[in-house]
Amino acid sequence: MPEPVGITSLPDQRYKIVSKEGATFTIMVAGESGLGKTTFINTLFQTSLKPHQDPTERHNKFQSAQETVEIGIVRAILEEKNFKIRLNIIDTPGFGNNVNNNDSWTPIIDFIDDQHESYMKQERQPLRTNKKDLRVHACLYFIRPTGHSLKPLDIEIMQRLSTRVNLIPVIAKADTLSPAELDTFKTRIREIIEAQDINIYTPPLELDDPASAEHAKQLIESMPFAIIGAEEEIEISPGKFSRGRKYPWGVVEVENDEHCDFKKLRSLLLRTNMLDLVLSTNEIHFENFRSTKLGADEEENEDELKEELTNEKGEVVKKPSITKKPRRLHNPKFKEEEDQLKKFFTEQVKAEEQRFRQWETNIINERNRLNQDLEEMQLKLKNLEEQIKKLQLAKR
Amino acid sequence: MTSVEPEKQPAIQMPSSVKSPITYTPQDIKIIKKVLNGYVGFANLPKQWHRKSVRRGFTFNIMAIGESGLGKATLINTLFNREIVNHRDDEETVEEDTEDKEGGVAVKIRSTKAEIEEDGVKLKVSVITAPGFGESINNTDYWKPIVDEINSRFDSYLEAECKINRSTIVDDRIHAFLYFIEPTGHSLRALDIAMMKLVHEKVNLIPIIAKSDTLTDDEIVEFKQRILADIAHQGIKIFTPEAPGDDDEETVSNTQSIIDTFPFAVVGSTKEVQTPDGRTVRGRQYPWGVIEVDNEAHNDFVKLRQLLIRNFLEELKEHTANVLYENYRTEKLKKMGIEQDSTVFREFDPLAKQQEERALHEAKLAKMEAEMKSVFQQKVSEKEKKLQRSEADLFARHKEMKDKLTKQIKILEEKKVQLEKQRSLPQEPMVQPAQQKTRKGFLR
Numbered sequence: 140m141p142e143p144v145g146i147t148s149l150p151d152q153r154y155k156i157v158s159k160e161g162a163t164f165t166i167m168v169a170g171e172s173g174l175g176k177t178t179f180i181n182t183l184f185q186t187s188l189k190p191h192q193d194p195t196e197r198h199n200k201f202q203s204a205q206e207t208v209e210i211g212i213v214r215a216i217l218e219e220k221n222f223k224i225r226l227n228i229i230d231t232p233g234f235g236n237n238v239n240n241n242d243s244w245t246p247i248i249d250f251i252d253d254q255h256e257s258y259m260k261q262e263r264q265p266l267r268t269n270k271k272d273l274r275v276h277a278c279l280y281f282i283r284p285t286g287h288s289l290k291p292l293d294i295e296i297m298q299r300l301s302t303r304v305n306l307i308p309v310i311a312k313a314d315t316l317s318p319a320e321l322d323t324f325k326t327r328i329r330e331i332i333e334a335q336d337i338n339i340y341t342p343p344l345e346l347d348d349p350a351s352a353e354h355a356k357q358l359i360e361s362m363p364f365a366i367i368g369a370e371e372e373i374e375i376s377p378g379k380f381s382r383g384r385k386y387p388w389g390v391v392e393v394e395n396d397e398h399c400d401f402k403k404l405r406s407l408l409l410r411t412n413m414l415d416l417v418l419s420t421n422e423i424h425f426e427n428f429r430s431t432k433l434g435a436d437e438e439e440n441e442d443e444l445k446e447e448l449t450n451e452k453g454e455v456v457k458k459p460s461i462t463k464k465p466r467r468l469h470n471p472k473f474k475e476e477e478d479q480l481k482k483f484f485t486e487q488v489k490a491e492e493q494r495f496r497q498w499e500t501n502i503i504n505e506r507n508r509l510n511q512d513l514e515e516m517q518l519k520l521k522n523l524e525e526q527i528k529k530l531q532l533a534k535r
Numbered sequence: 536m537t538s539v540e541p542e543k544q545p546a547i548q549m550p551s552s553v554k555s556p557i558t559y560t561p562q563d564i565k566i567i568k569k570v571l572n573g574y575v576g577f578a579n580l581p582k583q584w585h586r587k588s589v590r591r592g593f594t595f596n597i598m599a600i601g602e603s604g605l606g607k608a609t610l611i612n613t614l615f616n617r618e619i620v621n622h623r624d625d626e627e628t629v630e631e632d633t634e635d636k637e638g639g640v641a642v643k644i645r646s647t648k649a650e651i652e653e654d655g656v657k658l659k660v661s662v663i664t665a666p667g668f669g670e671s672i673n674n675t676d677y678w679k680p681i682v683d684e685i686n687s688r689f690d691s692y693l694e695a696e697c698k699i700n701r702s703t704i705v706d707d708r709i710h711a712f713l714y715f716i717e718p719t720g721h722s723l724r725a726l727d728i729a730m731m732k733l734v735h736e737k738v739n740l741i742p743i744i745a746k747s748d749t750l751t752d753d754e755i756v757e758f759k760q761r762i763l764a765d766i767a768h769q770g771i772k773i774f775t776p777e778a779p780g781d782d783d784e785e786t787v788s789n790t791q792s793i794i795d796t797f798p799f800a801v802v803g804s805t806k807e808v809q810t811p812d813g814r815t816v817r818g819r820q821y822p823w824g825v826i827e828v829d830n831e832a833h834n835d836f837v838k839l840r841q842l843l844i845r846n847f848l849e850e851l852k853e854h855t856a857n858v859l860y861e862n863y864r865t866e867k868l869k870k871m872g873i874e875q876d877s878t879v880f881r882e883f884d885p886l887a888k889q890q891e892e893r894a895l896h897e898a899k900l901a902k903m904e905a906e907m908k909s910v911f912q913q914k915v916s917e918k919e920k921k922l923q924r925s926e927a928d929l930f931a932r933h934k935e936m937k938d939k940l941t942k943q944i945k946i947l948e949e950k951k952v953q954l955e956k957q958r959s960l961p962q963e964p965m966v967q968p969a970q971q972k973t974r975k976g977f978l979r
């Protein structure tokens with residue numbers, strides 16, 4: 140037997156390159172405030188990454204300046220076993236707080252699209268080694284544990300998210316539902332997700348690898364994951380600590396599969412499917428965005444096709460066109476200001492109309508006065524005629 | 536007559552919030568840094584990559600350039616343990632059309648592919664050769680097909696990368712360029728230098744001394760030194776793997792020993808021969824002994840294989856994609872007149888975004904305002920003109936009528952005066968002073 144070529148070392152070479160390079164990972168948490176998003180992130184990474192929103196500060200004087208900052212980013216470089224990730228946590232505070240929820244999803248959707256677009260623009264530059272990448276690899280959608288069903292708003296947002304990003308719906312604060320309630324709730328959510336054609340992220344089933352396929356199957360069966368967040372360590376038995384929530388009737392353990400699906404979700408997000416999340420974002424969601432965008436641009440530029448440049452071999456190399464799209468502006472304050480401006484003009488118009496009406500009345504009055512004047516003259520004329528007639532008669 | 540136009544109201548002030556000033560201060564970007572002790576799990580990512588890469592398989596494109604008969608086909612076949620490249624003898628013997636106008640032999644580009652699998656790991660190799668290279672003395676463009684080939688592979692990648700659908704993108708770029716140096720024992724020839732200089736910034740250049748069994752150890756040492764001196768003097772870049780300090784010691788020293796062996800003096804052979812001590816080895820049998828391919832004491836084949844395949848294949852590809860191709864692309868796009876827009880590389884900053892949107896919004900408001908104002912002013916002035924016209928009409932008509940009446944009155948009054956005069960002569964004058972007085976008052 141001749142010596143092997145030695146290509147079995149290739150996966151190891153890849154392993155080494157990745158280990159050295161580290162990775163970038165961006166998670167978005169979406170859902171109404173108070174559902175435990177911050178707590179979950181801090182639980183997942185076992186670190187206080189995200190500060191909680193202080194409920195007492197909702198009305199402080201900075202509020203007015205901050206009120207429209209809808210997207211929050213926490214950036215971190217975390218190291219585990221010599222492996223580094225550049226982690227970005229995208230939070231969407233304020234969502235669900237407004238009375239008017241009609242388009243509360245726009246900032247979230249816009250953020251995702253903006254990141255794709257920004258990456259696209261960067262990628263087209265001649266020099267592009269320093270790309271800033273905030274494309275969302277996983278979007279956790281927190282569902283309120285009502286035990287009933289999904290709200291229309293949930294459905295609408297999830298539909299929009301699922302075409303753009305790896306969407307992972309989770310049932311928040313699952314400790315408020317009994318196992319039986321949770322079961323029914325999960326089933327109902329799954330049915331809705333199916334009926335509404337919401338395309339949630341599912342780990343790939345690699346059937347040629349039974350162990351991995353089995354693991355993936357378990358993950359899929361547990362969806363939507365019921366999670367519990369807790370930043371505190373609680374002594375569950377003497378000397379044994381675990382993250383959990385302590386109630387008078389017992390302790391809910393975060394990392395206990397009997398209590399919730401936290402471990403499964405962690406596995407999906409980090410231990411087994413992180414790469415798949417990253418690659419599917421690049422290869423599916425980003426590519427979809429890109430081809431749709433370029434397709435649309437192409438139609439727009441149909442006449443400008445002459446702009447294509449050819450290389451020395453006569454092959455066409457498309458000149459990357461910089462797209463100028465009108466920005467969608469969704470700040471409610473902007474609308475208000477527009478309305479104010481319109482109102483201002485409406486008032487001006489009203490004032491002028493009032494003035495014109497007055498003017499018209501004045502003209503009518505003036506005409507009447509002048510007519511009267513003429514009538515008087517006519518009367519005088521008539522008098523004169525009569526006098527003359529009399530005079531002539533008298534003369535005869 | 537003066538106009539009856541009412542006085543204008545004092546102008547209404549614009550709402551102040553519409554004209555709020557733009558204040559933008561970029562936020563410092565905070566990055567939390569932390570080393571975790573507990574088990575979180577993202578450290579599994581390299582393992583996930585390991586699995587994924589096995590599933591996806593590997594590709595490698597290698598170009599082997601050198602004069603005919605230097606053992607290119609033999610070496611490639613030895614590296615990959617199979618007949619990938621045919622020997623010259625088996626090829627169609629020089630066809631007429633390969634002769635160029637000057638009677639030299641034209642350089643052709645030939646590419647052959649093979650798929651290798653070992654323990655479930657798959658590698659698709661593509662070997663690109665240039666038969667005819669260096670064979671013609673007249674042909675001054677001997678290098679052109681080779682450089683063209685490298686460029687066009689970059690070009691098609693660039694083109695594919697710009698396409699709307701790029702799910703089918705294939706990487707045909709040259710990942711390693713083996714340049715075969717004739718074992719003359721002297722130094723590099725002008726042709727070698729010229730060729731290497733033309734490609735060293737586009738490919739991972741790996742110069743090797745071919746058929747090194749024709750040189751003694753001492754000759755090899757000296758030849759290597761002279762070649763390295765030439766390469767340094769000419770500023771030719773050759774691929775050098777990195778040996779970062781954070782690697783384990785063994786890896787670092789191994790990488791260093793690979794670098795110390797440059798340029799590899801190699802021997803190729805796919806034939807198995809018997810050594811005097813009874814082993815079966817890949818090598819070449821001479822009356823004076825057996826030179827073993829896989830014996831590090833005999834030649835540098837093992838080191839070359841480490842660099843090309845076992846240790847640095849992925850690194851060669853990374854360097855091609857991240858450095859060589861990027862440089863080529865940057866140059867090319869700049870030549871095409873595409874300008875760098877550095878603003879697109881900004882860190883995302885929600886506040887800045889907000890300010891940007893505010894600016895856009897303000898521009899929109901200003902436009903709206905201008906449009907409404909102009910429509911408004913036009914409408915107002917139209918209406919004003921209309922009213923002024925009817926006002927003027929009214930006065931004009933009145934004046935006309937009044938003039939006419941005044942004239943008639945005047946005529947009649949004169950007539951009356953005359954009649955009265957006539958009457959007063961023969962008759963008693965008939966006086967009506969009271970009546971006249973009231974009339975006068977009536978007429979002001």
Ligand SMILES: Nc1nc2c(ncn2[C@@H]2O[C@H](COP(=O)(O)OP(=O)(O)O)[C@@H](O)[C@H]2O)c(=O)[nH]1
Pocket residue numbers: 171172173174175176177178179191192311312313314315366367368369384
């Ligand atoms: N019962 C229960 N409470 C939770 C859970 N996770 C978080 N909380 C609590 O819910 C409140 C809001 O959590 P926070 O993470 O700030 O929510 P966010 O607004 O979505 O970021 C805090 O008082 C948390 O302690 C959970 O899984 N179960």
Ligand SMILES: Nc1nc2c(ncn2[C@@H]2O[C@H](COP(=O)(O)OP(=O)(O)O)[C@@H](O)[C@H]2O)c(=O)[nH]1
Pocket residue numbers: 601602603604605606607608609610621622623745746747748749801802803804819
């Ligand atoms: N002495 C010696 N001869 C070799 C070596 N490698 C190949 N050859 C012989 O050189 C001849 C040409 O080899 P080939 O691989 O066809 O060269 P190519 O034209 O460069 O592809 C053949 O007869 C080979 O057996 C080597 O390392 N040493």
